[in-house]
Amino acid sequence: MITFYQKIFPSRNILFQQFINSNKSNQIFNLATKHKIKFQSINKNIFTFSKINTSTSATQLMQNLFETVNSIVVNKLSLDSIEYTTKSSGFQIETLKDDEFIAKVLYTPISDYSIHEIKGHFPTTKIPYTPGFEATGEIVAGKSEQVKSLIGKKVSFKVNIGAWQNYTVGSLKQAIIYEDGVDLKKASAACYVNPLTVVGMLELIKQNNPRAIINTGAGSSIGRMLYQGCKNLNIEVINIVRNKQKAEALKKELGAEHVLSTEDVDNFRTELQSLAAKLQATICFECVGGPITGVIFNALPPNSTLYVYGTLSGQDISGVNGVQVRWANKKIEGYLAYTWFGKLNEDERNRVHSFISQNLNTIFSANIQGEYPLTQTKEAIEHFSKDMSAGKVILIPQ
Structure with a gap:
């Protein structure tokens, strides 16, 4: 024995x-x-x-x-198709890359992107699949000695094979390893993608050095993080929300000076054009889509750039005045954090991860408005969809 x-x-x-x-x-x-x-x-x-x-x-x-994995599976592109399943085949350690790890998922947020994906708004989505692209949890296994040395460490990370399950796979290249004592639930509200997106935005701001920027979807988690980051850089921010009630709430909660509502489009157009010219807001980060994107673009000062990083409305961009593009030298560009992050070297990526970890309670602090087990994913989506700016709704798979 x-x-x-x-x-x-x-x-x-x-x-x-x-x-x-x-x-x-x-x-x-x-x-x-x-x-x-x-x-x-x-x-x-x-x-x-x-x-x-x-x-x-x-x-x-x-x-x-890991041979039993509880997960959410989408069999057809519809919210009604969401199923809670138990998979009999788990993860094979030997198939992992050297920088990959298996993690026990403790928390994973619901995002507007995941909801749009389930609804079939992205033509590249292949079914069946497990939704979710980020998680917070604990490293439990890996193939390389580097990963093995991190077993037991808490982590927030990007997920490529679905996060809405009790175990999943991540990569050290896209993971924030936390020191002991971090509030994981709070960290999960910020998680990985939103802070990474905002750090990339702040880098663009530093490179272009505008006097002010425009922040649409300002009540969202990213919008709030972007405002706080700009405040640290002493950059003025014109925050845009969808109604006057949200505008007053944002002023009260963040102390934001410039908050405009799109509720009355004609009044909004006039106010934005005047304020953007006064503050010289030549960069806009836009996440709503639809006709309001055109309204905002046309109101920007000459030589401005509007970066599209989301489509919360689910609508195509419309209403862009071609004269503004030609004669006012304005541009519309796409912004994707992964593209920016993928160009960084290892030291630069590590600095980004360290910056996020150090500012979880300040710039990257996020609210949680609801918590649900995997078995109540449909209810969680319904909760989040009612008011996405009220805070994150997180799934607890364990």
Whole structure:
């Protein structure tokens, strides 16, 4: 009889310890039995193994710990098609790239992008698939020694294979590793994509050095983060929201001086043109889409650039005056944080991640308006869709 499991699985000690501390002892017992390994519990944290089946490696045994994955699956592009499922095939450690890790998902936010994707607004979406593109959780496994050294670390990260599940895969290249003591639930409200998007915007602002900018969707998580970031840079911000009630709330909550409502389009057009000219707001970050984009673009001062980074309305951009493009030298460009981030070297990416981590409670602070288990994803989407600017709605898969 060999006492204490790390004598048998020395390279997997941390992982097994973690599963034991997470009340997974029954699962380990069943796997040990399946692989003809004698298993005995001495107390909560100490176990014994014997008669090891030499054809079963520690890696093979560990793979089975992820063989049951609870997830949300979309089988056709409609909100009605969302299903909660249990997959019998999990993640294979050996197929991971050196910088990839398996993470236990503790929190994952619902975003307008995910909702649009489920509705079929993006032609490249392939079904069936698991929605969600960011998560906050805990690294539990990896193939490389670098990843193994981070097992047990808390992390927010971009997800390529779906975040609305209890386990998923991430990459160290697009992950923020937190120090001990970070409030993970609070971190999950900001998560990964929104802070990354705002840091890229702030870099554009630094490069172009405008006197002021225009911030549409100002009540959203990104809009609030962008306002706070510009405040740190001493850049004036014209914040745009959809009604007067939201405008008053934003003034009160953030102390914002310039807040305009699009509720009365004619009045909005006049106010924006006057204020943008006065402040020389030559950069606009636009996330709404539809005819209001044209209204804003036409009101910008000469030599301005409007960056499109979202379409909350689900409508195509319209109403752009071609004369403004030709004679006023105005431009419309797309902005995608991943494109900007992908051009950075490793040191630059690390600095971005560090900046986000250090400012979670200031620039990147975000509200949570609701929490739901995976089994209530439809209710969570309905909650978030009623008022996306009220804060994040997060799913708790565990």
